[in-house]
Amino acid sequence: xxxxxxxxxxxxxxxxxxxxxxxxxxxxxxxxxxxxxxxxxxxxxxxxxxxxxxxxxxxxxxxxxxxxxxxxxxxxxxxxxxxxxxxxxxxxxxxxxxxxxxxxxxxxxxxxxxxxxxxxxxxxxxxxxxxxxxxxxxxxxxxxxxxxxxxxxxxxxxxxxxxxxxxxxxxxxxxxxxxxxxxxxxxxxxxxxxxxxxxxxxxxxxxxxxxxxxxxxxxxxxxxxxxxxxxxxxxxxxxxxxxxxxxxxxxxxxxxxxxx
Numbered sequence: 001x002x003x004x005x006x007x008x009x010x011x012x013x014x015x016x017x018x019x020x021x022x023x024x025x026x027x028x029x030x031x032x033x034x035x036x037x038x039x040x041x042x043x044x045x046x047x048x049x050x051x052x053x054x055x056x057x058x059x060x061x062x063x064x065x066x067x068x069x070x071x072x073x074x075x076x077x078x079x080x081x082x083x084x085x086x087x088x089x090x091x092x093x094x095x096x097x098x099x100x101x102x103x104x105x106x107x108x109x110x111x112x113x114x115x116x117x118x119x120x121x122x123x124x125x126x127x128x129x130x131x132x133x134x135x136x137x138x139x140x141x142x143x144x145x146x147x148x149x150x151x152x153x154x155x156x157x158x159x160x161x162x163x164x165x166x167x168x169x170x171x172x173x174x175x176x177x178x179x180x181x182x183x184x185x186x187x188x189x190x191x192x193x194x195x196x197x198x199x200x201x202x203x204x205x206x207x208x209x210x211x212x213x214x215x216x217x218x219x220x221x222x223x224x225x226x227x228x229x230x231x232x233x234x235x236x237x238x239x240x241x242x243x244x245x246x247x248x249x250x251x252x253x254x255x256x257x258x259x260x
Contacts, residue, residue: 038109039109039113039115040063040069040106040107040108040109040113040114040115041063041107041115042063042105042106042107042115042116042117042118042119043060043061043062043063043072043105043106043107043115043118044060044061044063044118044119045059045060045061046058046059046060046103046104046105046118046119046120046121047059047060047121048101048103048121048122048123049123049205049206050123050124050125050126050205050206051091051158051159051203051205052125052158052159052205053097053098053125053126053127053128053155053158054093054094054095054096054097054125055091055092055093055094055095055159056091056092056095056101056103056123056125057089057090057091057092058074058089058090058091058092058103058105058121059088059089060072060088060089060105060118061088062088062107063107063115068086068109068110069086069107069108069109070085070086070108070109070110070112071083071084071085071086071107071108072084072085072086072087072088072090072105072106072107072108073105073106073107073108073114074090074092074103074104074105075103075104075105075106075117076092076101076102076103077101077102078102078104095125096125097125097126097127097128098124098125098126098127098128099124099125100122100123100124101122101123101124101125102120102121102122103120103121103122103123104117104118104119104120104121105117105118106118126152126155126158126206127155128155129155130152130154130155131154131155132151132152132153132154132157132230132231132252132254133151133152133254134149134150134151134152134228134229134230134253134254134255134256135149135150135256136148136149136150136212136227136229136256136257137150138257139216140216142218142219142220142223142259142260143218143219143220144216144217144218145213145216145217145218145219145259146213146214146215146216146217147212147213147227147257147259148209148210148211148212148214149166149210149212149227149229149256149257150206150207150208150209150210150229151164151206151207151210151229151230151231152206152207153204153205153206153207153231153252154252157204157231157233157252158204158205159203159204159205160203160204160233161201161202161203161204161233161234161235162201162202162203162204162231162232162233162234162243163198163199163200163201163231163232163234163235163243163244163247164198164199164200164201164202164204164207164210164229164230164231165180165181165196165198165199165228165229165230165231165232165243165244165247165253166180166181166199166210166212166227166228166229167179167180167181167190167227167228167229167230167253168181168187168225168226168227168228169225169226169228170222170225171222171223171224171225173224174221174222174225177189177190178190180196180197180198180199181197181199181212182197182198182199183197183198183199183200185211185214192241193241193244193245193248194241195241196241196244198243198244201235201243204231204233210229212227212257219259222259223259223260224258224259224260225258225259226255226257226258226259227255227256227257227258227259228253228254228255228256229253229254229256230247230252230253230254231243231247231252231253232244232245232246232247232248232250232252233246234246
């Protein structure tokens with residue numbers, strides 16, 4: 001009689017299989033706990049930067065609570081306009097000139113739980129026929145003053161590569177002469193455009209918070225000094241002095257402030 005080798009051919013569950021099952025269920029439990037205790041936190045430091053009469057770039061920072069975010073939801077005027085991956089910027093294009101837009105962003109985790117919306121960032125796209133303008137804001141008396149500047153380029157130059165310049169012209173009673181501010185916030189005397197530093201070389205748009213005097217400083221000994229802000233098309237470095245020469249030739253600079 002031949003013995004049936006297939007009969008009752010069963011074995012108890014092995015220890016490795018039991019261990020893997022325990023690990024699997026433990027992982028599910030921990031994931032469930034993490035989901036309930038680590039809800040997404042709204043992004044911070046949302047900024048809206050006007051790139052042209054019809055486009056705006058948004059940037060933000062992820063919260064620092066340790067959650068890994070799966071996607072970001074971008075809202076314009078409270079309407080969802082984009083569902084993004086794990087990125088920290090977005091360009092909103094095909095907008096309307098001379099229009100106010102308000103943006104918010106929320107963060108979502110892998111379970112599609114989403115945070116509250118961030119604090120809003122509001123901008124206004126410029127007039128397509130607007131010319132350049134500059135302005136400044138000061139804080140404190142002349143004996144302890146800070147000065148910030150703002151530049152809005154001509155609408156025809158929005159989105160083009162260019163260099164932003166900040167210059168001062170000293171009155172004759174303190175020696176006279178012109179000085180330009182470089183990107184390290186150091187003043188360099190003007191001799192020619194070939195070696196004139198730029199405050200910033202970038203895609204031209206509206207540039208606010210231009211740091212002119214950032215530390216409270218006694219400016220009483222240079223009262224009457226005129227501060228100019230302007231821009232020139234092209235890089236300041238290639239060819240040498242091109243953007244500076246472009247600015248002077250096209251008079252794309254204006255008086256922003258007189259120290260007083």
